[in-house]
Amino acid sequence: MNFDVKEKEVNAMNKLAGAMALIGTLAMAMPGPAAAQYPEKTVRVIVPTVPGPLDAFARAVAKQMSDKLKQPFIIDNRAGAGGNLGADMVAKAAPDGYTLLFALDTTLTVNPSLYDKMPFDVNKDFAIISVPVTYSQMLAVGPNVKASTLPELVQMAKTQKMSYASGGNGSPSHLTMAAFLSTAGVEMTHIPYKGTGASVVDVMGGQVDSVFAVVSGVWPQAKAGKLKALAVSGSTRSPSAPEIPTVAESGYPGFNASFAYVLAAPAGTPKEVLQVLAREAQAAMNSKEVQDLDRQADYTPTGLSPEESASWIRDARRRWSDVITKAKITAN
Structure with missing residues (x-):
C-alpha cells in the first residue's frame, strides 16, 4: 500500500470537511433569503380603530420603520367590533410580512372573553412582534x-x-x-x-x-x-x-391594571421577517420622535422581546378573563 497516497487523500478529505463546516457556519450567520430581501414593497399596517391615540402612535413608529427599511409602511384604519374586524383581516392575510396589525392589546386579551364568538383564534392566528408600550x-x-x-x-x-x-x-x-x-x-x-x-x-x-x-x-x-x-x-x-x-x-397591594399596544403579523410569517420587524420596531422606540410622543401620552416603553411580548399578552388575557367573568361584562 502506498501510504503517501493514502495520507494525501486523508488530508484532502479533512480540508474539504473543514471548508464545508466553514460554509455552514457562514450560512447560519447570514440572514435568510426572506430577511435579506424584505421588504421589497409597501407594507400595510392595519390599525383597527378610528384615528386617535393608537393611530398616532402607530403612525410614528411606522414612519421610523419606513425610513429605515426604505419602503412605505401605510396605515389602514379598519375599525369595528372592538378591533375584531381589522384583526381578522390580518389573521387571514398572507403570512409574508406585508400585512401587519397595530392594535390595542384588548383586541387579543379582552375580546376573547367579551365576545361570544371570535372570527379568529388569538392563540393560533398571530405572531406577536412587540408590545412596545404600556399605559395606565x-x-x-x-x-x-x-x-x-x-x-x-x-x-x-x-x-x-x-x-x-x-x-x-x-x-x-x-x-x-x-x-x-x-x-x-x-x-x-x-x-x-x-x-x-x-x-x-x-x-x-x-x-x-x-x-x-x-x-x-x-x-x-x-x-x-x-x-x-x-x-x-x-x-x-x-x-x-x-x-x-x-x-x-x-391600600390594595398587588393591584395592577395596565394596557398596551401590540404589533403582530399573521401566524406563519417567516422567522427572519419577524426578526427584522422586531428589530426595527425597537429601533423606532429609541427615536426622539417616538420618545417625545411617549412622554406626551404617558406611555411606558417596555423593551420586551417578541417572546416576552407574547407572554405579556397571554398573562393579560388570563387576568382580564377573570375580571370579565366575575363582573359579568358583555360586549353589549
Missing part, C-alpha cells in the same frame, strides 16, 4: 365628590350609592373600574358612554361621580381643578403625575 388609567372624581383619597372614595361607596363612567362596555376604563371594585369589595353603578371624552366631561359636570381614564385625558383637568385625581392603575406612578399614588400604594 387614572381614577378621578368630580370636584363636588367629598373624597380626596382612594380609601375615602371606597368608604363613601360602602355607605351610599355612587356611579362611575366609562368609555363603553368592555373598554379599558370599564375593565379597570370593574377590577378595582372587585378588589375593594364595593359596588357602583356603571354609566357607559360612547368614548372616554364624553365620560370625563360628565364627571366634571357632576352627572357621574367617578371615572378611570387615560392619564392624558384626566390629569390636565385635575391640574385645572375641574377633577380630583386619586390614583393610577398601573404598578408604578405616572411619569406625568408622580405625586399621584398607585392603587396598590393606596
